[in-house]
Amino acid sequence: MTAQAKTLTLAIMDPPYETARVITAFRLIEAALRKGINVNVFAYEGAVSLGFTDQQPHANPVKGTSVEEEAHPLPKDWIAALGELGNGRNGHGKLDWVNCGLCVDERGMLNQATGRRGGPPDFFQFIQGSTNVLTIGTR
Amino acid sequence: MAAILNVIERAYQGTLEEQDDQALWLVSALRNAGAEQRVLLRGPATAYAVAGQSVQPLRIGGVSTGQPPAIDEDLKRLVAQGVPVWAVQEDAEERGISPAEALPEVQWVSRAGVAGLFREAERVFAW
Numbered sequence: 001m002t003a004q005a006k007t008l009t010l011a012i013m014d015p016p017y018e019t020a021r022v023i024t025a026f027r028l029i030e031a032a033l034r035k036g037i038n039v040n041v042f043a044y045e046g047a048v049s050l051g052f053t054d055q056q057p058h059a060n061p062v063k064g065t066s067v068e069e070e071a072h073p074l075p076k077d078w079i080a081a082l083g084e085l086g087n088g089r090n091g092h093g094k095l096d097w098v099n100c101g102l103c104v105d106e107r108g109m110l111n112q113a114t115g116r117r118g119g120p121p122d123f124f125q126f127i128q129g130s131t132n133v134l135t136i137g138t139r
Numbered sequence: 140m141a142a143i144l145n146v147i148e149r150a151y152q153g154t155l156e157e158q159d160d161q162a163l164w165l166v167s168a169l170r171n172a173g174a175e176q177r178v179l180l181r182g183p184a185t186a187y188a189v190a191g192q193s194v195q196p197l198r199i200g201g202v203s204t205g206q207p208p209a210i211d212e213d214l215k216r217l218v219a220q221g222v223p224v225w226a227v228q229e230d231a232e233e234r235g236i237s238p239a240e241a242l243p244e245v246q247w248v249s250r251a252g253v254a255g256l257f258r259e260a261e262r263v264f265a266w
Contacts, residue, residue, distance in 0.1 A: 011264070013161070045153075045161050120168035127143070127174065127262065137162065137266035139149055 005093060007038040009126040013138040015046035016075040021136050022050065026078055028134070029095070033086045038093040040126040043115070046107075046138060048099045050075040053111040076113035083114040098122045142175040144260035150183040154208045155197045160187070162266035163213050170220050178217065178224040179248070179256055185231040187214060188224075188241040211242055218244040225256060 012025050025041075032039050043050060057072035059065060079097065086095025097115030104110060104117060127133055147162045154160055163178070170176045180187055187210045197204045214224055225248045226241070238247055248256060257263055 044165065120165060121172040123165075124169050124172040124174050127169075133262055133264065135264040135266060137149065138152075 009040040009130040015049040042123040141261035148182040180226040
């Protein structure tokens, strides 16, 4: 009999570039997926900005780097990469990323790199089916 | 599923433009979805327990908000939904808030008693 895979749910709230909590969440998600743990993400409020497809890199006039040289990271690319990693193959867990729909609407973040539109009922389903839940609220 | 204890500390951030508290809103939405919920107000969020608090609609450049936040009414509605709400007494006292000016629906717990609320919950969410 195979052991049932563990599932971790994260609820996140922060938009990109403002706080270390976003990168911490990304690191946790990747680590869990690579260990074969399924991960659910409920992106709430500002966190729905993380996967917005219209993000663009820019040059850095302070450092004198071009767009290419600066290679400014975009959270939407990290989320897309996590989505590819979390495909359930090669021993990796599955990623289910849900953006809170009302939060998407009020921010105009309709174009998302990955994930699906959802709401609190999805978060409740995640909670019920998870080994553990981590909420990373904003400050 | 047993209860989820939602610990809310951050207060009055984004409440004018959201017209409610983001964490309390989610608690209510999860309650509507069937979750058994509890709320613990600590630190700055103990101010949410003050009865009769109000704010004028936010108006910027001639554009007004429609529904100014009424956090105390949101707490009353939560309790009516079956969501018990506690507030940490010492945190409120440090902020000059007395139980006499608070909602009667809010229950008071000492800092030493918070651990008991944690023990009684199946999950603890910090917002």
